[in-house]
Amino acid sequence: xxxxxxxxxxxxxxxxxxxxxxxxxxxxxxxxxxxxxxxxxxxxxxxxxxxxxxxxxxxxxxxxxxxxxxxxxxxxxxxxxxxxxxxxxxxxxxxxxxxxxxxxxxxxxxxxxxxxxxxxxxxxxxxxxxxxxxxxxxxxxxxxxxxxxxxxxxxxxxxxxxxxxxxxxxxxxxxxxxxxxxxxxxxxxxxxxxxxxxxxxxxxxxxxxxxxxxxxxxxxxxxxxxxxxxxxxxxxxxxxxxxxxxxxxxxxxxxxxxxxxxxxxxxxxxxxxxxxxxxxxxxxxxxxxxxxxxxxxxxxxxxxxxxxxxxxxxxxxxxxxxxxxxxxxxxxxxxxxxxxxxxxxxxxxxxxxxxxxxxxxxxxxxxxxxxxxxxxxxxxxxxxxxxxxxxxxxxxxxxxxxxxxxxxxxxxxxxxxxxxxxxxxxxxxxxxxxxxxxxxxxxxxxxxxxxxxxxxxxxxxxxxxxxxxxxxxxxxxxxxxxxxxxxxxxx
Amino acid sequence: xxxxxxxxxxxxxxxxxxxxxxxxxxxxxxxxxxxxxxxxxxxxxxxxxxxxxxxxxxxxxxxxxxxxxxxxxxxxxxxxxxxxxxxxxxxxxxxxxxxxxxxxxxxxxxxxxxxxxxxxxxxxxxxxxxxxxxxxxxxxxxxxxxxxxxxxxxxxxxxxxxxxxx
Numbered sequence: 151x152x153x154x155x156x157x158x159x160x161x162x163x164x165x166x167x168x169x170x171x172x173x174x175x176x177x178x179x180x181x182x183x184x185x186x187x188x189x190x191x192x193x194x195x196x197x198x199x200x201x202x203x204x205x206x207x208x209x210x211x212x213x214x215x216x217x218x219x220x221x222x223x224x225x226x227x228x229x230x231x232x233x234x235x236x237x238x239x240x241x242x243x244x245x246x247x248x249x250x251x252x253x254x255x256x257x258x259x260x261x262x263x264x265x266x267x268x269x270x271x272x273x274x275x276x277x278x279x280x281x282x283x284x285x286x287x288x289x290x291x292x293x294x295x296x297x298x299x300x301x302x303x304x305x306x307x308x309x310x311x312x313x314x315x316x317x318x319x320x321x322x323x324x325x326x327x328x329x330x331x332x333x334x335x336x337x338x339x340x341x342x343x344x345x346x347x348x349x350x351x352x353x354x355x356x357x358x359x360x361x362x363x364x365x366x367x368x369x370x371x372x373x374x375x376x377x378x379x380x381x382x383x384x385x386x387x388x389x390x391x392x393x394x395x396x397x398x399x400x401x402x403x404x405x406x407x408x409x410x411x412x413x414x415x416x417x418x419x420x421x422x423x424x425x426x427x428x429x430x431x432x433x434x435x436x437x438x439x440x441x442x443x444x445x446x447x448x449x450x451x452x453x454x455x456x457x458x459x460x461x462x463x464x465x466x467x468x469x470x471x472x473x474x475x476x477x478x479x480x481x482x483x484x485x486x487x488x489x490x491x492x493x494x495x496x497x498x499x500x501x502x503x504x505x506x507x508x509x510x511x512x513x514x515x516x517x518x519x520x521x522x523x524x525x526x527x528x529x530x531x532x533x534x535x536x537x538x539x540x541x542x543x544x545x546x547x548x549x550x551x552x553x554x555x556x557x558x559x560x561x562x563x564x565x566x567x568x569x570x571x572x573x574x575x576x577x578x579x580x581x582x583x584x585x586x587x588x589x590x591x592x593x594x595x596x597x598x599x600x601x602x603x604x605x606x607x608x609x610x611x612x613x614x615x616x617x618x619x620x621x622x623x624x625x626x627x628x629x630x631x632x633x634x635x636x637x638x639x640x641x
Numbered sequence: 642x643x644x645x646x647x648x649x650x651x652x653x654x655x656x657x658x659x660x661x662x663x664x665x666x667x668x669x670x671x672x673x674x675x676x677x678x679x680x681x682x683x684x685x686x687x688x689x690x691x692x693x694x695x696x697x698x699x700x701x702x703x704x705x706x707x708x709x710x711x712x713x714x715x716x717x718x719x720x721x722x723x724x725x726x727x728x729x730x731x732x733x734x735x736x737x738x739x740x741x742x743x744x745x746x747x748x749x750x751x752x753x754x755x756x757x758x759x760x761x762x763x764x765x766x767x768x769x770x771x772x773x774x775x776x777x778x779x780x781x782x783x784x785x786x787x788x789x790x791x792x793x794x795x796x797x798x799x800x801x802x803x804x805x806x807x
Contacts, residue, residue, distance in 0.1 A: 166656070167656045168653040168656065168721050169743045171651075172646055174654035177689060205661070241654045242653065276647075276649075282688040560713050
C-alpha cells in the first residue's frame with residue numbers, strides 16, 4: 151500500500167467517531183429490519199437501505215470535503231483504492247489478503263469493469279445465529295437484488311462519486327453487491343462499473359419509486375453538480391510528489407540540500423513560488439509544527455509497523471502512554487533551555503529563505519517551549535491513532551499500578567489513589583531513566599547542525615543509529631531498563 | 642474463514658456515516674406516516690442489547706450500589722463514550738451525560754426524536770437482561786429532550802429506576 155493511502159487511512163480513523171464493531175453491525179441490522187417493517191417486502195427493503203446508505207454517506211462527505219481532496223481523482227485509481235473507501239465508510243481495516251480484484255476487459259470503453267471480492271464480511275459475521283436476526287434473506291430472490299451489504303454498498307458508491315465530483319472528473323462509478331454471505335454465497339463481492347456522464351445520467355434516470363413494488367414513499371435527493379472552488383486545490387497537485395517515501399529520500403541530504411529540493415518540488419510541480427506556497431501556512435505556523443509531530447511518529451512506524459504492533463498489546467500501550475505523558479510533563483522542567491532553543495533554531499534555519507519573511511518572523515516569535523508543546527500535541531494525536539487511548543490513562547502511573555477491581559467494572563467516580571510505598575524506589579528509577587533518555591534525544595539538533603556542512607542529516611542519523619556508541623544504543627539500553635523496572639512493579 | 646460476532650467485539654468501526662443512516666431512517670418513517678417513532682427506535686435498542694448480551698456481559702448482577710459503574714462500563718466498552726452518571730435517589734432517576742454521543746452530533750431541524758433513544762433503550766435492556774432472574778433493579782428510559790440532535794451541547798439519557806423489579 152502506498153504511503154499516501156496509508157496516511158489517509160490513518161487520518162480517516164483519527165477523525166472518525168468509533169464504536170464497537172458489533173454495535174455498528176447490529177444497528178445496521180436493526181435499520182434494515184425497521185425499513186422492512188414499513189415495506190413488508192424484503193427486496194424493496196434492500197433497495198431502500200441502499201438509498202439510505204447513499205444519502206447518509208453523501209451528507210457525511212459534504213461535511214468533510216477537505217479530507218477527500220487528498221484522494222485520487224481518476225475512477226480507476228478510486229477502484230484500486232477500494233480498501234481506503236472501505237475504511238472511510240466502515241472504519242475497520244481489512245485483514246491482509248481479504249480483498250482481491252479482478253479486472254474485466256470492456257470493449258470500446260475507456261475503463262474496464264472490476265470485481266472486488268471481500269472474503270470476510272463483517273456485516274454477515276454470524277448472521278442468523280441470534281433470535282433477533284429476523285430479516286429473511288431467502289426472500290431476496292431476484293438475481294439483480296443485492297444482499298445485506300446493500301446499505302454499505304450505497305455508502306461506498308456515494309463516497310467514490312463524491313470524490314470524483316470534487317475532483318471535477320466526468321466519470322462516475324456504479325458499485326453493486328453481487329454476492330452476499332447472508333444469502334448463502336461464499337464471500338462478499340462487488341461489481342464496479344465506470345460510466346461517463348451521459349451513461350451515468352441514463353443509469354440514474356430510473357426513480358427509486360419506480361423500482362419498488364410495495365408502494366411506500368421514498369424521497370430521493372438529486373446530485374448537486376456545482377462544486378465550489380476551494381483554496382485546498384493545491385493538495386491535488388501536492389499529492390503527486392509528496393509521499394512519505396519521498397520524505398525519506400529527502401532526509402538523505404543535508405539541510406541546504408533539503409531546502410533546495412523542497413523549493414524545486416514546489417516550483418516544478420505546483421508552479422508556485424516557494425514563498426507563495428508557504429504563505430498558505432502563514433498564521434497557522436503552530437499547526438505546521440503539530441503536523442511535524444504527527445508525521446514523525448507515523449514515519450517511525452513505517453518501518454515494519456513496529457510501533458503499531460507494540461501498541462496492540464494493551465499493557466505496552468499503557469506503558470507507552472505513561473512514558474509519553476511523563477516525557478511531556480518533565481521535558482520543559484528538566485531539559486536545558488539551550489537544547490530546546492537549538493531545535494527552534496533548526497526550524498527557523500529551514501524556513502529562512504523558503505517561507506515568507508513574515509512567516510519566519512512568526513515562527514521566531516514562538517519559543518522553543520512552544521515548539522515542544524506543539525510537537526507533543528501532534529505526536530499524541532499520532533499515538534492515539536496507533537493505539538494508545540490517552541483518555542483511559544489515569545492521572546499518574548501509581549493509580550494504574552493499583553490492583554484492578556475484581557468485578558472488572560470501570561469506576562464511575564474519579565479513581566481513588568493508593569500509593570504503594572514499596573514501588574516508589576522503582577518508580578523513581580523509571581523517572582530517572584526517562585529523563586536521561588529525553589536528554590539523549592535532545593542532543594540530536596546539535597548533531598544535525600554540526601554535520602550540516604559536512605555530511606548532512608544522514609551522518610547525524612547514522613551517528614544516532616550506531617548500536618554500540620550511537621544514540622540508538624543508548625536509548626535501547628535505557629528503554630530496556632525502563633521495561634525491566636515496569637515488569638518488576640507489575641509482578 | 643468468515644468472521645464471527647465474537648471477532649467483531651474485538652474491533653472498532655466508524656460511526657460517521659452510520660449515524661446519519663439513523664436520521665434518514667427516521668425521515669423515511671415520517672414520510673410513510675409511521676407512528677410512535679420513539680418506540681420504534683427503542684425497539685431497535687432493545688434488540689441490539691439482546692443480541693449483544695449473547696457475546697458480552699459486563700457483570701452477573703446489577704444493584705443500586707454498582708449501577709453507575711455498570712452503566713459507565715457499557716457506554717465505554719460498546720460506544721467508546723466516557724460518560725458521567727448521576728444517581729438521584731430522591732427522584733429515583735439515573736442521569737447519564739454523554740458529551741460525545743455516538744449517534745448524535747449535528748442538530749437537525751426536521752428531527753423530533755433523538756437517535757440516542759436507541760442507546761437509552763439498549764442500556765435499560767442490558768440491565769434487565771443481566772438481572773433477568775434476580776430483579777434487583779430495573780431502568781425505564783425517559784424521553785430524551787436534551788441531545789446534540791436538538792442543538793444541546795451534550796446528550797442527557799435519563800432513566801427512572803425501580804428496585805426489586807417493580
